Amino acid sequence: MRQVEAYSRLAGVYDEIVIDPCHDRWASFLHELWSTDPEGVRSVLDLCCGTGLLAGELIARGYRVAGVDAADAMLALARERLGPEVALSRMTLPDLAVEGVFDAAVCTFDGLNYLAPDELRLTMAAVALRLRPAGWLVFDLHTDAMMDFTISNPNVAGTSAGNDFVISSIVDPGARTCDTRIELTRPRDGDPFSEQHRQYFHTDADVRASLHDAGFAVTAVGEEYTHQPADASTLRATWTLSSRPSATRSSSNPSPHDGDPPSGATMPGLLRAVARTVVVAGTATAQWARQWPVEDLWAARLTR
Numbered sequence: 001m002r003q004v005e006a007y008s009r010l011a012g013v014y015d016e017i018v019i020d021p022c023h024d025r026w027a028s029f030l031h032e033l034w035s036t037d038p039e040g041v042r043s044v045l046d047l048c049c050g051t052g053l054l055a056g057e058l059i060a061r062g063y064r065v066a067g068v069d070a071a072d073a074m075l076a077l078a079r080e081r082l083g084p085e086v087a088l089s090r091m092t093l094p095d096l097a098v099e100g101v102f103d104a105a106v107c108t109f110d111g112l113n114y115l116a117p118d119e120l121r122l123t124m125a126a127v128a129l130r131l132r133p134a135g136w137l138v139f140d141l142h143t144d145a146m147m148d149f150t151i152s153n154p155n156v157a158g159t160s161a162g163n164d165f166v167i168s169s170i171v172d173p174g175a176r177t178c179d180t181r182i183e184l185t186r187p188r189d190g191d192p193f194s195e196q197h198r199q200y201f202h203t204d205a206d207v208r209a210s211l212h213d214a215g216f217a218v219t220a221v222g223e224e225y226t227h228q229p230a231d232a233s234t235l236r237a238t239w240t241l242s243s244r245p246s247a248t249r250s251s252s253n254p255s256p257h258d259g260d261p262p263s264g265a266t267m268p269g270l271l272r273a274v275a276r277t278v279v280v281a282g283t284a285t286a287q288w289a290r291q292w293p294v295e296d297l298w299a300a301r302l303t304r
């Protein structure tokens with residue numbers, strides 16, 4: 001089976017496997033959160049935007065969104081979803097060469113788990129420079145409970161929209177890494193392929209130190225895009241933060257709402273299919289079919 005770069009061929013089936021409408025729910029949570037801001041939130045920077053699932057939901061709610069992602073194939077699908085007006089740029093964090101200043105930044109579906117701890121620290125510092133004073137940063141991260149869960153459930157097989165896949169994860173608890181092999185053993189289109197992904201289970205202390213150093217104040221750590229506080233059973237924790245005025249480039253920036261980086265090139269479109277059903281097999285059980293850790297994009301959202 002041919003091994004390809006992470007999020008290259010996988011991009012074509014990403015939306016088919018993220019079948020639960022979680023981004024709609026997550027965007028509603030953000031919208032409610034930001035509605036409390038007296039300054040108002042209009043511009044949002046979507047870090048690791050992927051195929052633009054969250055950006056699309058935010059744009060539908062009236063936000064001006066700019067997205068960055070490291071994978072061309074994911075950005076191509078985002079471009080197709082969001083249209084030519086939306087600013088999308090290929091960037092590999094911690095490099096964040098976007099122009100302008102944003103009211104808020106987000107990173108959903110464990111995008112920040114792809115960063116090594118030192119990259120996370122640099123990314124937080126870079127994001128702080130792109131936010132207006134008292135701007136928002138909201139992201140989710142895998143927790144220790146997710147690490148334990150993945151260790152206990154390393155192999156998953158499933159079918160989605162005619163794609164058969166197998167996902168195998170190897171966790172090194174000492175290094176807090178998770179190496180995941182995603183195999184499309186029988187893709188609906190094209191030849192079988194596999195991708196190798198590495199993620200990191202950041203420690204709470206590392207995250208807090210990175211945020212503190214970047215000048216962020218942690219407002220809440222909640223259960224996946226809800227107001228319920230995270231606890232020891234939380235698999236995906238949502239961090240909500242505010243940038244402190246001293247950490248931001250308030251004086252040298254243009255206006256608080258002009259956060260549109262230059263538009264990226266329009267990529268050839270890829271058809272986005274809609275997933276209908278995922279059948280969980282292998283070691284998966286009905287109990288955790290709704291909170292499946294492996295590569296959370298598959299994980300958390302399986303139909304039963």
Ligand SMILES: C[S@@+](CC[C@H](N)C(=O)[O-])C[C@H]1O[C@@H](n2cnc3c(N)ncnc32)[C@H](O)[C@@H]1O
Nearest residue numbers: 048049050069070071074092093108109111114
């Ligand atoms: C699980 S997907 C999440 C996509 C999107 N945020 C969502 O909610 O569907 C992770 C994304 O992070 C991107 N990514 C991984 N490492 C990155 C990095 N260092 N810089 C920018 N993007 C990165 C991948 O290309 C992929 O699109």
